[in-house]
Amino acid sequence: MTGGAQIAEMARPRIEAMAEGLSTARWTLTEVAFWLVPVACFFLLSDYLVLGSQILITALFALSLDLVLGYAGVVSLGHAAFFGLGAYTAGLLGRHGWGEPLSGLLLAAAVAALAGWLTSFLVVRGRDLTRLMVTLGIGLLFFEAANKAAFVTGGVDGLSGVTMWKLFGVFRFDLGGKTAYAYSLVVLFVAFVFARRLVASPFGLSLRAVRENATRMPALGASVRSRLVIAYTIGAALAGIAGALLAQTTQFVGLDSLGFQRSAELVVMLVLGGAGRLYGAVIGTALFMIAQDWLSGLNPVYWQFWIGLLLVVIVLFARGGILGVADQAMAAWRRKAEP
Amino acid sequence: MKRLFLAATLLAAAPLFAQEPLKIGVIAPFSGPFADYGRQFEGGIKAFMKVNGDTIAGRKVEILYRDTTGPNPEIAKRFAQELVTRDKVDFLAGFGLTPEALAVADVATEAKKPMIVMNAASSIVTTKSPYIVRFSMTLxxxxxxxxxxxxxxxxxxxxxxxxxxxxxxxxxxxxxxxxxxxxxxxxxxxxxxxxxxxxxxxxxxxxxxxxxxxxxxxxxxxxxxxxxxxxxxxxxxxxxxxxxxxxxxxxxxxxxxxxxxxxxxxxxxHYSAAHESPENQAFLKAFAEVAADKGRPNFMAVGGYDGMAGIYEVTKKLGGKIDGDKAMEAFKGLKLASPRGAIAIDPATRDIVQTxxxxxxxxxxxxxxxxxxxxxxxxxxxxxx
Missing domain, CATH: 3.40.50.2300 (Response regulator)
Structure with missing residues (x-):
């Protein structure tokens, strides 16, 4: 078993994962209720929509990593490379006169996907430790390239002067964050439906099989390499969309969008929520960012301590992140209910 | 009758308005690799309020600190949006790092809020919004x-x-x-x-x-x-x-x-703690009292101190009623006796002129x-x- 698989393993017992398989194609009531929460927030928490939009965007970013890490078992510490690439693509478009949001998203996805596809050949070659180093290296390369190309990217000062047109020519990106929130929510949902479909498909199942036992797959006549390349490329494209969303809603791109910090924090969020589950990505992100906002509001200096403590507790006592604990609790409750 | 009633309520509301706190949102990194920036600002701001009191033009001054956690423009921008829409601040201040200041520039312009830069030192910062004024320096x-x-x-x-x-x-x-x-x-x-x-x-x-x-x-x-x-x-x-x-x-x-x-x-x-002037002595003394844990104050603490001095001057000039455009007019040409020596705001660029x-x-x-x-x-x- 590889290290990536170990992280995913923390997510759920193996047999359960297999048994679930294709049957997840139907939407359960819990899921519907889950998606009604952000919709309700739009109406009830109108003072918090800017934070909300950034949570949704980061959730999409976490979702993209979940496909790569949680499902395909490829550990990555450089996923921000694609996020930043998408952000700069959308940002540069907006700066140089093309502020149409949707086409910007698509183009950002295409650019990130291309970069993901090209670099995927390097990534899938090795094993976990190699992959860790290669993805880290790719991330640093992109960061330094953007720093050097200050005449295009603005370097450390960041890319400002990004002008966005109204969404559909109607909705302006307002200070209160209404448009940004609704826009991010719809994009996240569409991406989520896609990811959900993908992981329930035969392709998604084969990814999990690769994660569990990569040496056995060729014996079944399935190419590990091509599957990982596809998964990595899709993950990169989704990360690019998330980056583009952030660039469009904040109308600014900082060099930190490519930074190691962003990649590392993302892994933390994913583990927190539960890797290898799509909802884990969303819940982990929301929890991390709300905790960060709340704790740094209480005391701006020591919030990292509490985040760190939370992570240690989760890793020690809650295998599979928050969703893993929830599952175990449900299972225990069912056992009790059955005589 | 209706008009009279309206006038009466307006009159009644006027002193009430004057007593509302003067809110200043300070956006800066207080944790992470650049945590010192925020801490120095905070020390400088506290030192100024220690010397000059916490009330200006009849309004009590309330400082809202927001931690961007490092070079993090989107968080800085989010805080600026929230401070403007939710907390209804009168001034945006702080800004340790150039990207964070640049990301907030649009918010200042749209909300017409004066934005007081206490450090961010790239030349271009003040050109990004007519509501930006800088009390620090440029490289x-x-x-x-x-x-x-x-x-x-x-x-x-x-x-x-x-x-x-x-x-x-x-x-x-x-x-x-x-x-x-x-x-x-x-x-x-x-x-x-x-x-x-x-x-x-x-x-x-x-x-x-x-x-x-x-x-x-x-x-x-x-x-x-x-x-x-x-x-x-x-x-x-x-x-x-x-x-x-x-x-x-x-x-x-x-x-x-x-x-x-x-x-x-x-x-x-532009600043050394060894600068010899009564203003600097007063500043060092106040800083040591309010921020003993922050060590020796540096130029960022002075940026925070002078930024507050600018805010107080402008609030006094406007009689406590802050309007973005009027405040910016008041900032232009402002002269202060700072701990670092005499400083002024260039009316043309809203950038600092100093020794x-x-x-x-x-x-x-x-x-x-x-x-x-x-x-x-x-x-x-x-x-x-």
């Missing part, structure tokens, strides 16, 4: 005077060595332009990587070129120490090469950690200080057209 403002001063004081050939990122390149440009304009020649320019550079090969190249001085810009802290250690080990001082720099490298906050290696370094900067001092590192008792020995008065930002 070229402090590096260009070094060029002029060096050329006048027997340095004919210089070598430049800067960190390879925007502030380093800004400093290099400022120094080079002023130095060559004053008749000096720049032998060569090296840009070293921002992270963990090994100075040995660069220093050798500097030594081989035999310049009169090497102009340096490095982020304050370990790199400055590493550079100076290498400088001495390789015998550049014995070869007659001087080190000249902007004051970032011998920042008051880190200079004691540098120790003896810093002795004799000549720098240009830049030439200083030398000396040991006083157990501590090290940048002691001022020459000055260039009324320096504007040379980076502006």
């Amino acid at each position: 070229q403002q402090v590096s260009a005077p070094m060029g002029a001063w060096a050329a006048k004081n027997g340095i004919k050939k210089a070598y430049t060595l800067v960190s390879d990122y925007a502030p380093g390149i800004d400093s290099e440009t400022g120094f080079k332009n002023a130095f060559t304009a004053a008749g000096g020649t720049v032998a060569d320019s090296i840009r070293v990587p921002l992270r963990n550079p090994d100075f040995a090969p660069y220093l050798q190249r500097v030594k081989d070129a035999k310049p009169d001085a090497v102009f340096v810009f490095l982020p304050a802290g370990e790199q400055g120490i590493a550079f100076m250690k290498g400088f001495q080990e390789r015998g550049l001082a014995q070869a007659g090469i001087k080190v000249i720099a902007t004051g970032d490298i011998t920042d008051d906050h880190v200079i004691d950690a540098m120790g003896d290696v810093a002795l004799g370094m000549i720098t240009t900067f 830049v001092y030439v200083r030398k590192v000396e040991k006083r008792g157990a501590s090290y200080y940048n002691v001022e020995f020459d000055r260039i008065a009324d320096v504007k930002d040379p980076g502006k057209p």
